[in-house]
Amino acid sequence: xxxxxxxxxxxxxxxxxxxxxxxxxxxxxxxxxxxxxxxxxxxxxxxxxxxxxxxxxxxxxxxxxxxxxxxxxxxxxxxxxxxxxxxxxxxxxxxxxxxxxxxxxxxxxxxxxxxxxxxxxxxxxxxxxxxxxxxxxxxxxxxxxxxxxxxxxxxxxxxxxxxxxxxxxxxxxxxxxxxxxxxxxxxxxxxxxxxxxxxxxxxxxxxxxxxxxxxxxxxxxxxxxxxxxxxxxxxxxxxxxxxxxxxxxxxxxxxxxxxxxxxxxxxxxxxxxxxxxxxxxxxxxxxxxxxxxxxxxxxxxxxxxxxxxxxxxxxxxxxxxxxxxxxxxxxxxxxxxxxxxxxxxxxxxxxxxxxxxxxxxxxxxxxxxxxxxxxxxxxxxxxxxxxxxxxxxxxxxxxxxxxxxxxxxxxxxxxxxxxxxxxxxxxxxxxxxxxxxxxxxxxxxxxxxxxxxxxxxxxxxxxxxxxxxxx
Amino acid sequence: xxxxxxxxxxxxxxxxxxxxxxxxxxxxxxxxxxxxxxxxxxxxxxxxxxxxxxxxxxxxxxxxxxxxxxxxxxxxxxxxxxxxxxxxxxxxxxxxxxxxxxxxxxxxxxxxxxxxxxxxxxxxxxxxxxxxxxxxxxxxxxxxxxxxxxxxxxxxxxxxxxxxxxxxxxxxxxxxxxxxxxxxxxxxxxxxxxxxxxxxxxxxxxxxxxxxxxxxxxxxxxxxxxxxxxxxxxxxxxxxxxxxxxxxxxxxxxxxx
Numbered sequence: 001x002x003x004x005x006x007x008x009x010x011x012x013x014x015x016x017x018x019x020x021x022x023x024x025x026x027x028x029x030x031x032x033x034x035x036x037x038x039x040x041x042x043x044x045x046x047x048x049x050x051x052x053x054x055x056x057x058x059x060x061x062x063x064x065x066x067x068x069x070x071x072x073x074x075x076x077x078x079x080x081x082x083x084x085x086x087x088x089x090x091x092x093x094x095x096x097x098x099x100x101x102x103x104x105x106x107x108x109x110x111x112x113x114x115x116x117x118x119x120x121x122x123x124x125x126x127x128x129x130x131x132x133x134x135x136x137x138x139x140x141x142x143x144x145x146x147x148x149x150x151x152x153x154x155x156x157x158x159x160x161x162x163x164x165x166x167x168x169x170x171x172x173x174x175x176x177x178x179x180x181x182x183x184x185x186x187x188x189x190x191x192x193x194x195x196x197x198x199x200x201x202x203x204x205x206x207x208x209x210x211x212x213x214x215x216x217x218x219x220x221x222x223x224x225x226x227x228x229x230x231x232x233x234x235x236x237x238x239x240x241x242x243x244x245x246x247x248x249x250x251x252x253x254x255x256x257x258x259x260x261x262x263x264x265x266x267x268x269x270x271x272x273x274x275x276x277x278x279x280x281x282x283x284x285x286x287x288x289x290x291x292x293x294x295x296x297x298x299x300x301x302x303x304x305x306x307x308x309x310x311x312x313x314x315x316x317x318x319x320x321x322x323x324x325x326x327x328x329x330x331x332x333x334x335x336x337x338x339x340x341x342x343x344x345x346x347x348x349x350x351x352x353x354x355x356x357x358x359x360x361x362x363x364x365x366x367x368x369x370x371x372x373x374x375x376x377x378x379x380x381x382x383x384x385x386x387x388x389x390x391x392x393x394x395x396x397x398x399x400x401x402x403x404x405x406x407x408x409x410x411x412x413x414x415x416x417x418x419x420x421x422x423x424x425x426x427x428x429x430x431x432x433x434x435x436x437x438x439x440x441x442x443x444x445x446x447x448x449x450x451x452x453x454x455x456x457x458x459x460x461x462x463x464x465x466x467x468x469x470x471x
Numbered sequence: 472x473x474x475x476x477x478x479x480x481x482x483x484x485x486x487x488x489x490x491x492x493x494x495x496x497x498x499x500x501x502x503x504x505x506x507x508x509x510x511x512x513x514x515x516x517x518x519x520x521x522x523x524x525x526x527x528x529x530x531x532x533x534x535x536x537x538x539x540x541x542x543x544x545x546x547x548x549x550x551x552x553x554x555x556x557x558x559x560x561x562x563x564x565x566x567x568x569x570x571x572x573x574x575x576x577x578x579x580x581x582x583x584x585x586x587x588x589x590x591x592x593x594x595x596x597x598x599x600x601x602x603x604x605x606x607x608x609x610x611x612x613x614x615x616x617x618x619x620x621x622x623x624x625x626x627x628x629x630x631x632x633x634x635x636x637x638x639x640x641x642x643x644x645x646x647x648x649x650x651x652x653x654x655x656x657x658x659x660x661x662x663x664x665x666x667x668x669x670x671x672x673x674x675x676x677x678x679x680x681x682x683x684x685x686x687x688x689x690x691x692x693x694x695x696x697x698x699x700x701x702x703x704x705x706x707x708x709x710x711x712x713x714x715x716x717x718x719x720x721x722x723x724x725x726x727x728x
Binding site for chain 1: 529560564580605
């Protein structure tokens with residue numbers, strides 16, 4: 001049965017992707033080239049980072065811990081977000097959800113396996129960055145292994161905490177046990193190693209600084225990863241009720257403001273009523289604020305580091321909204337594509353609504369992070385300014401691979417496309433701004449124009465796709 | 472799989488289910504014996520689908536119990552003893568009909584005779600030449616026929632069909648009727664929900680009339696007709712549930728130029 005479940009999920013994902021790629025050969029080619037370029041780009045980025053971070057790790061005591069915590073915070077936010085978005089048996093449809101499938105089998109093959117595959121891909125890219133960084137640090141290249149295992153452990157802990165919290169809210173004892181277990185894992189590491197901040201990941205930081213062995217660090221981080229995965233499974237298997245509600249659209253089309261505003265308002269309602277999106281944004285915001293508070297307290301004199309790391313996690317969480325925008329709008333196409341309002345106009349209104357919603361949430365999240373880890377206003381503005389690039393890329397990625405509540409693989413692929421597009425836009429637009437300013441264009445104007453490109457790209461991609469969709 | 476005729480396919484007592492302040496099912500008792508076909512009829516929102524979803528384990532009842540072939544609803548044993556046809560089969564659109572049936576067989580631990588029964592049902596529903604068609608490419612009616620093929624080929628102790636005749640063409644309705652009779656004849660219990668009162672009258676040995684989550688009446692179609700002094704089940708329905716309000720006003724407004 002297990003092989004039947006796994007092969008069904010994989011087959012459906014491949015068959016969904018095939019027509020999308022066949023209909024957009026240029027996009028497919030660009031995606032392939034981008035995927036091929038990711039590893040070399042990551043190595044280049046790692047070498048550049050290593051040249052700065054390596055000596056800093058040797059010089060400053062807190063740098064290695066901050067690196068480990070930054071990695072852990074990002075991994076925990078990603079783990080929480082993907083675990084909460086994973087559809088479980090919903091992927092089997094209305095009939096087979098009633099089939100006699102053991103909860104553990106369902107978790108293993110419909111949630112854990114796709115996420116583990118995605119984690120493996122993410123770890124491969126992370127290794128390309130971390131190996132050169134570790135090689136430049138006193139511990140040497142081998143210390144990248146415990147760093148990666150630490151990331152894996154943090155991702156699994158994030159998933160266990162998110163799933164445990166969801167279960168505990170629904171009255172599941174297993175959910176409460178998973179939550180307590182995650183706290184115990186951290187506490188045991190903190191007590192044994194004498195560092196409350198890094199908990200069981202402390203040996204990875206120590207190894208990076210060349211003060212402890214790689215094997216011991218791998219044992220600590222690997223054990224934490226295994227226990228965290230077990231806690232995640234415990235919470236997920238005993239989660240009462242369905243993973244997601246039907247999330248049906250109950251919006252009433254307002255007539256005030258014409259069809260364009262009506263489409264935007266309906267899109268905003270659709271997105272805000274998606275339970276999986278609310279959970280994803282909520283979970284990453286909580287992780288961001290908590291992580292920022294911990295870092296600000298730990299780093300004492302430099303709370304802005306906590307703000308940057310927490311704010312980045314919040315930024316990633318809010319990107320789930322524009323990623324889902326086109327897919328959610330497409331869900332209602334059976335009704336709206338027959339209306340006299342051009343589908344391209346409606347889709348662009350929906351995309352703009354998603355952008356507005358994401359920026360609103362980002363402003364709120366950043367304010368929360370700022371309250372616990374105050375930072376100069378320029379840093380607040382810088383993170384808010386990264387929004388257009390990330391959210392524009394998210395709209396485009398969500399158009400290429402439309403969001404489906406019941407498609408774990410689709411969601412992961414959309415997030416991967418978001419990462420690749422955001423990186424490409426960031427590097428490309430950064431280069432353009434540099435060239436423009438050296439040619440005499442005022443920096444503010446060049447930056448403003450560059451920041452307008454990704455949202456326009458994202459909104460335009462959605463409108464074009466919607467126009468092609470119309471019979 | 473549980474032996475037929477050894478334990479009743481379904482015995483439910485005191486089922487209650489609320490969604491917020493709305494009570495969807497309110498103290499429902501239900502029994503389906505081996506070889507019987509029981510129909511749930513009632514207006515939209517009367518709790519038919521919610522009741523079926525509790526029985527197949529997709530929803531947990533707030534109160535009451537449902538025992539399927541000796542096992543509590545929602546347990547693995549109960550799920551293995553139930554074949555379910557939802558009102559709107561969705562999901563796995565990318566699988567072909569044949570792949571879908573193979574998956575169903577695998578998930579239910581390959582019941583003996585599944586392949587032969589599935590082949591016969593496919594032929595009867597006219598799906599044989601669409602074995603390789605993707606589920607997502609089928610019309611709503613054919614998609615429901617594929618779902619029925621999967622559920623009926625399991626030949627489980629309890630067959631649960633929601634909105635039995637919805638979207639089916641007249642030929643498929645005949646196939647459905649014969650298939651349900653055949654399943655009942657081999658010992659399965661059948662519980663179906665339908666708005667098609669003539670179908671319920673023709674197929675069901677027992678009918679439960681629901682309104683606002685409560686059971687207004689239960690009996691064979693003949694007993695219900697006699698009790699309510701009506702010539703048809705539709706007459707029973709209108710007597711028990713009430714006639715549509717303000718029909719005259721509706722026709723006046725709609726008909727006004």
